[in-house]
Amino acid sequence: MNLFTDLRGVVLAALEQMTQAGELPPGLDFANVAVEPPRDPAHGDMATNAAMVLAKPAGMKPRDIADRLAGRLTDPRISAAEVAGPGFLNLRLSPAVWQDVVATAIREGAEFGRSDIGAGQRVNVEFVSANPTGPMHVGHVRGAVFGDALANLLAFSGHDVTREYYINDGGAQVDVLARSAYERYREANGLEPEIREGLYPGDYLIPVGEALKAKYGTRLLDCPESDWLAEVRDFATEAMMEMIRQDLAVLGVRMDVYSSEKALYGTGRIEAAIERLRSMDLIYRGVLEPPKGKLPEDWEEREQLLFRSTAHGDDVDRPIQKSDGAWTYFAPDIAYHWDKIDRGFDALIDVFGADHGGYVKRMQAAVAALSNGRVPLDIKLIQLVKLFKNGEPFKMSKRAGTFVTLRDVVEEAGADVTRFIMLTRKNDAALDFDFARVLEQSKDNPVWYVQYANARVHSVLRRATESGIDVGDSSLACADLTGLSHPAELDLARKVAEWPRLVENAARAHEPHRVAFFLYEIASDLHSLWNRGNDEVALRFVQNGDPATSQAKIALVRAVGVVISSGLAILGVTPVKEMR
Template identity: 90%
Template structure:
């Protein structure tokens, strides 16, 4: 039930009537006509921009359109249609409408707000994709939480979502991993490890070295690198991926698909992808311009195989093969995205770290070319997370050698807190994570504030049950909701009504942080009504000796609980039943 969509339908029907009556010209595009909450609640329950967006194409004054539109809005749910300013139209709705939303939320339960907006379209969300060279660090936490919450949000809005992890196991970094693991293998065999510059120094490779000893004994000692490099590389990569899967599980993230970069080499898939672009006239041999700014000392103009990415929106063309014949990093990425297109996805979403900002245009160009513009790619960049405690930079154990791990963060703050806080900023905004503040019990801590609201909902239900008041959802949905007449109660019901609209808007924008913001606002409205009940006993959810009135008021708080539970599920957070 999306009340805003329903009322937009009423507005559009009235506009169609105006066209038929000759009050508006035919052929107007109504796509930008909206019905949404007004910026100032004092102006009404909803507002439509219809007159403002249609004035220019209709060659009419906005206020003239608004006056005529207001006269035609005779739907019984609308008690007043008021023209404001240059032509905005504010709508006031009957309290019965908001009371009906509460009943609808209780009847739908966890399905309330779920949308078929996605119409089953297949969406691939690729996120994390950390190099399999060590444990996941705090920077990966935010990308993992964002990608998983986005996948949950898209699923809730009717999309067919695949979560995918791209294992970067085809580059030189996995050779470095193998050499680093070999030193830990030597250490496990009683030799002093030689962790020279360029190798990974973290203690996390000590168990890998011990596992290598368990498998090979001392048979690989003093052997030339070519005898063991490939075997240890595969062994260490798989051990690191096991650890990464475990790290993701600690955070509540599960992937549907793990794809390997290495699997693209030697199979002809990279060559086939490049050949496809070549057939489109997008591959050529040429020389790139020198980079802007200070010219590197080793800069040398040389002919390379280039992708004409500038033909599809990029700033410059991009090399796909080096002068020595080896593929650049971009070439397997092209093949990988072609594979995703070939698997039938209708939309691709890549979640990258902020340091990959320069990669966005070239990747978009490749996908646009390979799909003939059919499959959109949305690249979401994740900004850095800075760790603090009591306002001071916080250093934890560095088992990884050079960075704070995902497990460090989760063990310190908990998975639920970590996930919620990581979604309290838009993905492309920097985020400060203060361990003291995210665990404090105050309104300034959004996760505690929302969980406190959830706990209060459960507290009301427990107390009502103890008082012998039936509070199952079917009973509450059929309760006398006319008792919800106070402006504060209706305001809370209006907020509940916004949930389906919020889901669709957040899903279209690929912005799960909007859910966190909404839950905070909903919790604030609930706490406000709760506090009013301290002074005005008629606003308390349980009215002593009056089960009928109590059930109507409890229906409101239970509907809030339905939305909080659904919203937290999208964020991957377990709702609290009581605060400890």
């Protein structure tokens, strides 16, 4: 139930009537006509921009359109349609509308707000995709939470979602991992490890070295690198991926698919992808212009194999093969995205770290070319997370050797708190994570504030049950809700009504942080109503000696609980029923 969509349908029907009556010229495009909450709640319950967006193409004054439209909005839910300013049309709805929203939220439960705007569209969300060279660090946490919450949001809005992890196991970094693990293998055999510069120094490789000893004994000690590198690389990579899977599980993230970069090499798939682009005249040999600004010392003009990415919106064409014939990092990424297109996905989403900003246009150009513009690629960049405690930069034990791990963060703050806080900023804005503040019990801590609201919902239900009031969902959904008439109560019901619209808008924008913001707002409204009840007896949720009125007020509280529980589920946070 999206009340805003329903009322937009009423407005569009009235506009069609005006067209048929000759009050509007034929052929007008109504796509940009919106019905949304007014900026100032005092102006009404909803507002439409219909007159403003149609005035110019209709060759009419906005106010003339608004006046005629107001006269045709005879839906019984609309108690008044008022023209304001140059032609905005404000709508006031009857209290019964908001009372019905409360009943609907309870009746639909976890399905309330669920949308079908995705229409079963197959969406691939690739996120995390950390190099398999060690445990996940704090920088990966935010991307993991964002990607998982986005996948939840898209699924809730009717998309068929696949969560995917791309294992970057085809580059030089996995050779470095193998050499680092080999030194720990030597250590496990009683030798002094040589952790020279450029190798991974973290203690997390000690168990890998011991596992290598258990498998190979001393057999690899006297072998040249060429004999052991491939085997140790595969062994260490799989060990790191198992560690990463465990890290993700600690955070409540589970992937549907793990794809390997290495699996693209030697199979002809990279070559096939490049040939496909060549058949479109998008591959050529050429010389790139030097980078703007100060030239690197090693810059030299040389002919390379290039992808004509400028034909699809990029700033410059991009090299796909080095002068020695080896593929650039971009080439297997092209093949990997072509594979996703071939798997039948209707839309692709990549979640990258902020340092991949330069990769956005070239990857979008490749996908546009490979799919003939059919499959959109949205790339979300995740900004850095800075750790603090009591306002001071915070450093924890770093068993990884050079960075704070995901495990460190979750063990300190908890998975639910970590997930919620990581979504309290838009993905492209930097985020400060203060361990003291995210655990404090105050309004300034959004996760505590929202969870406290949910706990209050259950506290009300328990108190009502103790008073002998039937608060089962079936009873509350069928209760007489006409007692919900106080402006403060109707305002909270209006907030409940915004939830389905919020879900759709957040899903369209690929912005799960909007859910976290909304939960804070509705929690604040519930707390405010609770506090008003301390001074105004008529606003208390349980009215002694009046079970019918109590049921109506408790129904409102229960509807808020439905929204909070659904929102937390999208964020991947477990709602609490009691604060401890």
